[in-house]
Amino acid sequence: MARKGATQQSSAPYNRRIVLDVIRRGHEVSRKEIIDQVGLSPQTVANITQDLETMGLVISKRVKGGGARGQPPMAFMLNPRGGDAIGISLEPHKISAGVVNLVGEVLARREVVNDARDRAATLELMVELVADLSAKSHDARTLWGVGVAMPGPFDAPNLSFVGPTAIEGWSDLSILTELEVRTGLDVFYNTDSVAAALGESLFGVAQDLDNYFYLHFGIGLGGALILEKAAYPGERGNATEIGHIPIQPGGAPCYCGSQGCLERYLSLHALSEAIIGDVGVELSNEQILRLLARDDERLAAWCQAAAGHLRNAVCVIENMLDPTTIVIGGSAPAALVRHIVDLTLPLLPSVRTGAPSGRSRITLSERQEDSLILGAAVLPIHEVAVSQLRDLALDAPRGPRRGGFPQADAVGAASD
Numbered sequence: 527m528a529r530k531g532a533t534q535q536s537s538a539p540y541n542r543r544i545v546l547d548v549i550r551r552g553h554e555v556s557r558k559e560i561i562d563q564v565g566l567s568p569q570t571v572a573n574i575t576q577d578l579e580t581m582g583l584v585i586s587k588r589v590k591g592g593g594a595r596g597q598p599p600m601a602f603m604l605n606p607r608g609g610d611a612i613g614i615s616l617e618p619h620k621i622s623a624g625v626v627n628l629v630g631e632v633l634a635r636r637e638v639v640n641d642a643r644d645r646a647a648t649l650e651l652m653v654e655l656v657a658d659l660s661a662k663s664h665d666a667r668t669l670w671g672v673g674v675a676m677p678g679p680f681d682a683p684n685l686s687f688v689g690p691t692a693i694e695g696w697s698d699l700s701i702l703t704e705l706e707v708r709t710g711l712d713v714f715y716n717t718d719s720v721a722a723a724l725g726e727s728l729f730g731v732a733q734d735l736d737n738y739f740y741l742h743f744g745i746g747l748g749g750a751l752i753l754e755k756a757a758y759p760g761e762r763g764n765a766t767e768i769g770h771i772p773i774q775p776g777g778a779p780c781y782c783g784s785q786g787c788l789e790r791y792l793s794l795h796a797l798s799e800a801i802i803g804d805v806g807v808e809l810s811n812e813q814i815l816r817l818l819a820r821d822d823e824r825l826a827a828w829c830q831a832a833a834g835h836l837r838n839a840v841c842v843i844e845n846m847l848d849p850t851t852i853v854i855g856g857s858a859p860a861a862l863v864r865h866i867v868d869l870t871l872p873l874l875p876s877v878r879t880g881a882p883s884g885r886s887r888i889t890l891s892e893r894q895e896d897s898l899i900l901g902a903a904v905l906p907i908h909e910v911a912v913s914q915l916r917d918l919a920l921d922a923p924r925g926p927r928r929g930g931f932p933q934a935d936a937v938g939a940a941s942d
């Protein structure tokens with residue numbers, strides 16, 4: 527839903543953001559529609575749309591079929607050439623990267639096999655990818671930076687950079703500082719789960735959602751809680767690491783030191799382990815799809831068990847958080863996720879059962895294969911757009927903006 531504008535002078539950045547959010551959600555919006563939705567005066571909305579056009583974030587055109595007299599009305603839309611960002615998704619065994627424009631189109635993408643335990647080689651590869659993708663941006667001079675999405679949590683000694691579902695052996699994230707120095711671009715990072723959730727909020731199935739839970743089904747299992755369009759970080763930025771919630775007393779040992787964690791039963795790593803044994807080899811998505819297509823018995827048994835755990839997890843999340851919906855995305859093949867979700871039906875009763883809501887309890891990502899690249903690219907888009915909206919100074923000196931856990935109202939409305 528749209529938010530109402532505020533009338534104080536100090537609320538200008540906030541008003542710019544809500545107007546931009548209305549334009550983003552509507553794709554092509556008239557000035558009257560903006561006025562109706564945000565409740566600001568026509569003059570204020572005219573000033574704001576002019577500001578946004580000056581910043582290059584928004585373009586306008588005259589639309590046909592306007593009133594009988596006078597000029598046809600203006601329609602506003604996000605500017606596809608308003609700025610590009612490079613998104614890098616770092617997983618233990620591969621790097622996916624792409625250059626993404628302001629409306630979420632992936633202009634070019636690359637995927638490279640990589641052993642992330644080799645930090646030096648990983649840095650060289652990221653530098654090479656950034657150079658290659660910069661050249662494919664519509665204008666490398668307007669690149670907003672590089673976003674890196676990687677398995678979390680960070681700064682949690684038992685869990686960071688440990689185990690097969692993490693970037694094993696990294697002692698810290700200084701490599702991202704080196705990436706910044708080598709590329710001359712600002713580098714932003716977040717957990718893959720939070721980044722992908724932001725991608726869904728900005729460009730995906732969650733564009734009209736303010737409150738939802740995002741379940742990230744990749745090599746590991748992660749989560750993000752989006753509250754009023756921002757990712758809830760918890761005390762130290764490590765909230766919603768749902769993969770390490772114990773669900774099986776005396777269950778499979780987990781690298782976090784616990785036993786029976788959800789991720790041990792519901793993740794691509796758990797699937798590979800079940801099919802080919804724990805030899806540090808992960809099934810590729812193509813291999814998984816082939817197994818699925820030929821109704822492989824081991825895969826079927828694993829999916830059945832995984833669906834039971836997912837059914838419980840959905841019930842736990844709903845009873846704890848009462849989200850509008852649970853969005854499921856991640857690097858797992860879409861067909862596999864859909865199959866497992868089908869097996870969870872019927873879901874268990876929860877506070878969501880029978881609740882009046884236009885949304886189904888589970889929403890599947892529609893850009894599964896792009897979700898991590900998009901999510902990573904959203905990090906600089908968010909940071910730069912928000913700071914520009916705040917300052918409205920296109921040539922203001924750019925301060926340090928690296929860091930985890932930006933509040934996730936990317937190019938949209940949030941409390942200022």
Ligand SMILES: [Zn+2]
Pocket residue numbers: 769770771780781782783784785787
């Ligand atoms: Zn665990």
